[in-house]
Amino acid sequence: MAGMSITRAALEQLDREDPLAPFRDRFSLPDGVIYLDGNSLGALPRATPARVAAAVSREWGEGLIRSWNDAGWMDLPARVGGKIGRLIGAPPDSVMVADSTSVNLFKALAAGLALRPQRRVILSERRNFPTDLYIAEGLATLLGQGHTLRLVEAEEIAGALDDSVAVVMLTHVNYHTGAMHDMTAVTAAAHRAGAVMLWDLAHSAGAVPVDLAAADADLAVGCGYKFLNGGPGAPAFLYAAPRLHAAVRFPLTGWLGHAAPFAFEPSYRPAAGIAGAAVGTPPVLSLTALEIGVDIALEAPMAAVREKSLRQTTIFAELVAQECAGHGLNLVTPTDPTRRGSQISLAHTEAWPIMRALIARGVIGDFRAPDILRFGITPLYVTHTELWDAVQTLREVLATKAYTAPEYQAKLKVT
Amino acid sequence: MAGMSITRAALEQLDREDPLAPFRDRFSLPDGVIYLDGNSLGALPRATPARVAAAVSREWGEGLIRSWNDAGWMDLPARVGGKIGRLIGAPPDSVMVADSTSVNLFKALAAGLALRPQRRVILSERRNFPTDLYIAEGLATLLGQGHTLRLVEAEEIAGALDDSVAVVMLTHVNYHTGAMHDMTAVTAAAHRAGAVMLWDLAHSAGAVPVDLAAADADLAVGCGYKFLNGGPGAPAFLYAAPRLHAAVRFPLTGWLGHAAPFAFEPSYRPAAGIAGAAVGTPPVLSLTALEIGVDIALEAPMAAVREKSLRQTTIFAELVAQECAGHGLNLVTPTDPTRRGSQISLAHTEAWPIMRALIARGVIGDFRAPDILRFGITPLYVTHTELWDAVQTLREVLATKAYTAPEYQAKLKVT
Numbered sequence: 001m002a003g004m005s006i007t008r009a010a011l012e013q014l015d016r017e018d019p020l021a022p023f024r025d026r027f028s029l030p031d032g033v034i035y036l037d038g039n040s041l042g043a044l045p046r047a048t049p050a051r052v053a054a055a056v057s058r059e060w061g062e063g064l065i066r067s068w069n070d071a072g073w074m075d076l077p078a079r080v081g082g083k084i085g086r087l088i089g090a091p092p093d094s095v096m097v098a099d100s101t102s103v104n105l106f107k108a109l110a111a112g113l114a115l116r117p118q119r120r121v122i123l124s125e126r127r128n129f130p131t132d133l134y135i136a137e138g139l140a141t142l143l144g145q146g147h148t149l150r151l152v153e154a155e156e157i158a159g160a161l162d163d164s165v166a167v168v169m170l171t172h173v174n175y176h177t178g179a180m181h182d183m184t185a186v187t188a189a190a191h192r193a194g195a196v197m198l199w200d201l202a203h204s205a206g207a208v209p210v211d212l213a214a215a216d217a218d219l220a221v222g223c224g225y226k227f228l229n230g231g232p233g234a235p236a237f238l239y240a241a242p243r244l245h246a247a248v249r250f251p252l253t254g255w256l257g258h259a260a261p262f263a264f265e266p267s268y269r270p271a272a273g274i275a276g277a278a279v280g281t282p283p284v285l286s287l288t289a290l291e292i293g294v295d296i297a298l299e300a301p302m303a304a305v306r307e308k309s310l311r312q313t314t315i316f317a318e319l320v321a322q323e324c325a326g327h328g329l330n331l332v333t334p335t336d337p338t339r340r341g342s343q344i345s346l347a348h349t350e351a352w353p354i355m356r357a358l359i360a361r362g363v364i365g366d367f368r369a370p371d372i373l374r375f376g377i378t379p380l381y382v383t384h385t386e387l388w389d390a391v392q393t394l395r396e397v398l399a400t401k402a403y404t405a406p407e408y409q410a411k412l413k414v415t
Numbered sequence: 416m417a418g419m420s421i422t423r424a425a426l427e428q429l430d431r432e433d434p435l436a437p438f439r440d441r442f443s444l445p446d447g448v449i450y451l452d453g454n455s456l457g458a459l460p461r462a463t464p465a466r467v468a469a470a471v472s473r474e475w476g477e478g479l480i481r482s483w484n485d486a487g488w489m490d491l492p493a494r495v496g497g498k499i500g501r502l503i504g505a506p507p508d509s510v511m512v513a514d515s516t517s518v519n520l521f522k523a524l525a526a527g528l529a530l531r532p533q534r535r536v537i538l539s540e541r542r543n544f545p546t547d548l549y550i551a552e553g554l555a556t557l558l559g560q561g562h563t564l565r566l567v568e569a570e571e572i573a574g575a576l577d578d579s580v581a582v583v584m585l586t587h588v589n590y591h592t593g594a595m596h597d598m599t600a601v602t603a604a605a606h607r608a609g610a611v612m613l614w615d616l617a618h619s620a621g622a623v624p625v626d627l628a629a630a631d632a633d634l635a636v637g638c639g640y641k642f643l644n645g646g647p648g649a650p651a652f653l654y655a656a657p658r659l660h661a662a663v664r665f666p667l668t669g670w671l672g673h674a675a676p677f678a679f680e681p682s683y684r685p686a687a688g689i690a691g692a693a694v695g696t697p698p699v700l701s702l703t704a705l706e707i708g709v710d711i712a713l714e715a716p717m718a719a720v721r722e723k724s725l726r727q728t729t730i731f732a733e734l735v736a737q738e739c740a741g742h743g744l745n746l747v748t749p750t751d752p753t754r755r756g757s758q759i760s761l762a763h764t765e766a767w768p769i770m771r772a773l774i775a776r777g778v779i780g781d782f783r784a785p786d787i788l789r790f791g792i793t794p795l796y797v798t799h800t801e802l803w804d805a806v807q808t809l810r811e812v813l814a815t816k817a818y819t820a821p822e823y824q825a826k827l828k829v830t
Contacts, residue, residue, distance in 0.1 A: 028472070030477045037480045041483075056464050056467050056646070057443070061458075066774070066779070100669065101696075102670065130679050134673060137668060138667060232475055232488060232696075233488075233699040252518060252550070255549055263784055264783065266541070267549075268549035268552050281640065281647075282515075283647075284646070285646055285698075369679050
């Protein structure tokens with residue numbers, strides 16, 4: 001659309017031609033809302049309430065303890081893990097659903113460091129999601145072996161690799177900017193330096209093409225409640241490349257990661273392969289909801305999802321330029337489509353009250369400190385027309401300075 | 416009832432006089448089942464399906480990301496933690512719901528060891544629940560500082576204390592035998608030896624009186640899906656005594672344990688007090704279900720629960736003696752009421768097929784390797800008459816040798 005104005009009519013036409021349009025009906029979205037925050041909490045699949053209700057009333061209420069076998073609860077973490085694996089290029093039996101992303105980062109990072117016992121550096125990106133850096137910091141303190149966290153800018157990763165680096169730990173798509181690393185190139189560079197490569201797929205799984213096997217990644221973790229639409233606090237997942245299964249050891253040695261959990265052996269003996277990444281009893285109700293979201297993602301061809309995502313993020317950025325020029329917004333997300341995930345981030349000095357004003361008008365994105373307006377594009381349920389309407393609302397909020405109203409100016413509480 | 420036969424009529428009378436009888440109606444129990452496995456997975460409260468449905472459809476579906484504030488999701492772990500605290504004698508703001516019991520054991524044990532940096536021994540009981548021992552083993556390996564796990568019999572704990580013991584880690588009520596430690600006496604002995612006392616309350620919370628503050632316990636963890644009726648894989652909890660809050664540090668330093676999670680600061684700065692025990696995003700749907708179970712437990716006076724529990728475990732053991740003599744059952748649970756939790760464990764060489772035959776007849780207990788028939792007593796929903804009927808079924812299975820049928824003899828799969 002370069003050089004031409006984008007019109008609402010043109011976007012309506014794109015919606016009519018959209019091969020993914022039928023997926024919107026698979027989700028329950030409230031009236032009067034344009035939801036551009038699926039990168040923080042994905043929307044509710046229409047099938048989820050009945051499925052969760054059956055898990056509660058029939059499996060738990062009627063089946064009681066028998067449901068661990070009869071309803072397949074014992075297999076849920078591996079089964080849903082296997083399904084997620086198909087979305088991220090992971091071979092069978094290499095992904096396990098367990099715990100939170102933060103806890104899985106701890107497990108994966110500790111496992112990665114143990115694979116490089118002579119090295120002491122964890123290399124990451126300064127603007128990685130804080131929990132990744134906090135977990136690394138906490139692990140280094142716990143180990144007390146002089147591990148340090150080397151933080152550089154995204155483009156400095158390759159240059160910062162040397163033979164002191166044990167693990168390169170990066171988030172594939174940056175939560176703040178939406179910038180996406182070249183997974184294959186960065187993994188290859190890490191391997192050339194002899195480092196273990198650990199990817200955080202929180203903003204990737206279900207959103208962008210990921211092929212862990214093709215990229216030869218070593219370890220990965222990811223999140224169930226963003227683009228996988230698994231529900232608030234859905235459990236997370238952990239991947240280890242099959243070639244590492246014989247050597248890798250996870251430090252949270254709970255009974256469900258034991259080779260024979262119900263033998264009640266006195267000593268820990270890890271289950272073979274990724275099964276050793278399990279720790280405690282999984283949150284069945286939350287896991288049940290996650291499976292529904294993952295099943296929908298598996299139905300949508302990733303090539304079509306990516307095509308629509310790039311089209312929509314491009315349109316959104318162009319619309320902002322077209323409709324909101326002169327209002328102090330700066331595009332933070334890379335314009336190069338190969339370098340961005342499925343979100344558009346805009347910087348503005350008044351980002352916090354602007355986002356509050358948008359949300360009050362039914363356009364839900366989110367704010368990330370200190371100055372980012374973040375708009376997630378979830379191709380399965382966001383229409384092209386909604387992008388038009390969202391940007392019109394943004395324009396109006398900026399042009400009328402509606403965001404200066406006292407109700408939006410209350411200081412952000414971050415403590 | 417010493418010296419007299421117990422009759423079904425007498426038990427019917429006890430049911431009529433039972434002040435806790437109305438609580439049974441608060442639970443949804445399937446027809447044709449006598450449920451004596453609430454110590455493994457508690458029953459479904461009647462209020463839970465509607466509450467979980469509201470969390471799914473209204474809070475997630477309609478509220479979407481706004482529900483973190485508007486529906487109080489952010490406060491759930493501390494709020495439910497505070498409620499659990501009231502059940503276990505924990506002061507306000509000293510209990511947090513988070514993760515699984517296994518993960519919380521890791522966090523608490525690591526925190527405990529860090530409080531005694533000159534000591535290298537974790538003292539525990541040989542028959543502690545395996546995940547407790549596995550987690551300790553894994554942590555010791557991870558730390559690589561020569562920590563060892565000293566395992567003794569339950570009655571040898573006091574004698575095994577010396578100035579090398581950093582942490583005494585015990586499960587208050589043993590999963591296998593149902594034996595209960597004297598929390599106050601053991602904690603005092605640990606403190607006299609200069610050790611930190613960590614209690615696992617998996618089989619205690621909601622089942623027996625616990626007063627962590629009165630016992631001067633240092634750290635504790637516990638489970639949401641047993642006597643708290645929180646649902647399969649309900650999140651667990653962690654306690655730290657307020658006097659330790661300034662010094663204690665948990666090693667899983669995820670963003671939700673940060674003093675300002677949404678400030679996205681570059682370095683970890685733990686939240687004050689027990690809030691630093693939070694790690695990643697909590698499983699909201701599972702946590703919502705847990706709150707219902709905890710609320711019911713708070714309505715039931717613990718003195719009445721304990722009185723009924725002791726009466727019922729006594730009756731169950733006496734009925735087994737009266738009705739099943741000569742069939743090779745051996746009572747494993749202590750007869751001293753001050754020394755047992757809310758279960759009766761019976762040893763039998765054919766425990767596995769016997770339990771399968773019982774379950775096929777609607778009497779649900781469970782089997783614990785190698786030879787234990789385990790019957791959990793949950794006073795909120797188990798009647799005295801059910802104990803009679805369960806023991807009659809047990810007698811019949813034993814007397815007719817029904818358990819020798821091929822369908823019950825299939826070898827236990829433990830791998």
